[in-house]
Amino acid sequence: MKNHVILLAGGKGSRMNASVNKVLLELCGKAVIRRSAEAFISSADDMVIVCRENEEKTIRNLISLSPLPFPVHFTSGGNTRQESVLNGIKALTDVCDEDIILIHDAARCLVDYDLISRVIESVKLYGSGVPGIPASSTYKICDSDRKVLYTPDRSGLYEIQTPQGFSAGIFIPAALKAADTGIVFTDDAGILEHFHIPVRVVRGSSQNIKLTEPEDISRAVSIIKGEKKNMRVGMGYDVHRLAEGRKLILCGVEIPYHLGLLGHSDADVALHALMDAMLGACALGDIGKHFPDTSDSYKDISSVLLLEKTNKLIEAAGYKVFNTDITIVAQKPKLLPFIPQMLEVVSGKLDIPVSSVNIKATTTENLGFEGRMEGISAYAVCTVVER
Numbered sequence: 001m002k003n004h005v006i007l008l009a010g011g012k013g014s015r016m017n018a019s020v021n022k023v024l025l026e027l028c029g030k031a032v033i034r035r036s037a038e039a040f041i042s043s044a045d046d047m048v049i050v051c052r053e054n055e056e057k058t059i060r061n062l063i064s065l066s067p068l069p070f071p072v073h074f075t076s077g078g079n080t081r082q083e084s085v086l087n088g089i090k091a092l093t094d095v096c097d098e099d100i101i102l103i104h105d106a107a108r109c110l111v112d113y114d115l116i117s118r119v120i121e122s123v124k125l126y127g128s129g130v131p132g133i134p135a136s137s138t139y140k141i142c143d144s145d146r147k148v149l150y151t152p153d154r155s156g157l158y159e160i161q162t163p164q165g166f167s168a169g170i171f172i173p174a175a176l177k178a179a180d181t182g183i184v185f186t187d188d189a190g191i192l193e194h195f196h197i198p199v200r201v202v203r204g205s206s207q208n209i210k211l212t213e214p215e216d217i218s219r220a221v222s223i224i225k226g227e228k229k230n231m232r233v234g235m236g237y238d239v240h241r242l243a244e245g246r247k248l249i250l251c252g253v254e255i256p257y258h259l260g261l262l263g264h265s266d267a268d269v270a271l272h273a274l275m276d277a278m279l280g281a282c283a284l285g286d287i288g289k290h291f292p293d294t295s296d297s298y299k300d301i302s303s304v305l306l307l308e309k310t311n312k313l314i315e316a317a318g319y320k321v322f323n324t325d326i327t328i329v330a331q332k333p334k335l336l337p338f339i340p341q342m343l344e345v346v347s348g349k350l351d352i353p354v355s356s357v358n359i360k361a362t363t364t365e366n367l368g369f370e371g372r373m374e375g376i377s378a379y380a381v382c383t384v385v386e387r
């Protein structure tokens with residue numbers, strides 16, 4: 001089973017009048033057409049680029065700047081989108097009924113792998129998959145004088161994007177038959193709908209914008225730059241001695257045990273490692289600098305409060321935690337049952353999803369100070385991104 005991509009990069013006819021073909025524009029150092037083709041690097045087995053004849057050479061040059069891992073063929077656009085798609089189908093080679101056809105507007109160059117995968121999965125299950133975003137505005141159906149005829153129910157209304165994916169055995173015969181009807185279809189799924197073949201909508205993406213208006217270019221630039229937000233990494237390590245008459249608090253959770261950790265604050269070794277990782281990622285020193293153990297204000301303080309303060313410090317420096325991974329090294333007690341609670345505390349205080357936090361516990365096979373149960377240590381790594 002192969003995935004064939006038809007990339008629509010410009011037809012003739014009405015669109016011929018446009019002064020510049022948007023797909024040739026450069027966006028943050030890379031041409032739109034190149035970005036669109038690259039989006040399919042992990043999904044396509046081959047690709048047909050449908051373009052204006054007089055732009056084929058330019059597009060070939062842009063595409064060949066660095067080789068794509070699949071063969072790329074070229075064919076010329078038609079007078080309508082439908083004709084262009086048909087030309088694309090005719091330019092495909094070695095197509096079996098089980099294969100998947102993905103038809104994509106090259107002007108949607110910010111499409112991502114996840115969206116393409118959702119489309120492909122839907123085609124495998126249902127024979128079709130078109131990405132859509134639930135309508136968030138109210139739409140009106142008007143007549144040619146802009147007199148409102150009615151307001152459609154918004155709950156079932158989707159704004160449709162590309163790539164639109166279809167099983168080749170379903171779509172190709174329908175597309176060929178549609179060409180004989182004389183009806184102009186504005187999207188590919190419309191052809192199947194005309195022949196009463198079911199079409200499935202999959203979740204689209206608000207970033208999968210189509211470059212149409214000049215402001216779309218600046219929006220695309222900000223989306224691309226957003227993807228490239230600076231990311232930094234930090235690490236933290238801490239040790240506290242186990243002692244009698246102290247509470248054992250790890251990641252803000254009190255663990256029932258006859259020993260606890262000794263320290264100026266509540267000695268939450270895991271949160272201390274995390275805070276050092278956060279400060280380290282932002283080049284802000286360490287917790288000793290910000291919360292000195294010589295200060296009475298931090299005596300017996302809950303480290304959860306210090307975590308909140310640390311989070312404010314890194315926010316003030318322009319960063320936000322992206323994810324963290326914490327390892328607690330303790331021979332005893334068993335910490336596994338408390339990890340879900342710890343995850344809630346850390347993700348809650350940092351205001352990040354639980355899926356962005358990992359906490360694990362390990363023993364040292366009775367080796368070293370942790371193994372002799374003299375103390376507990378913790379390691380943390382943390383990435384931060386610009387806010």
Ligand code: MG
Nearest residue numbers: 238239269272
């Ligand atoms: Mg400490």
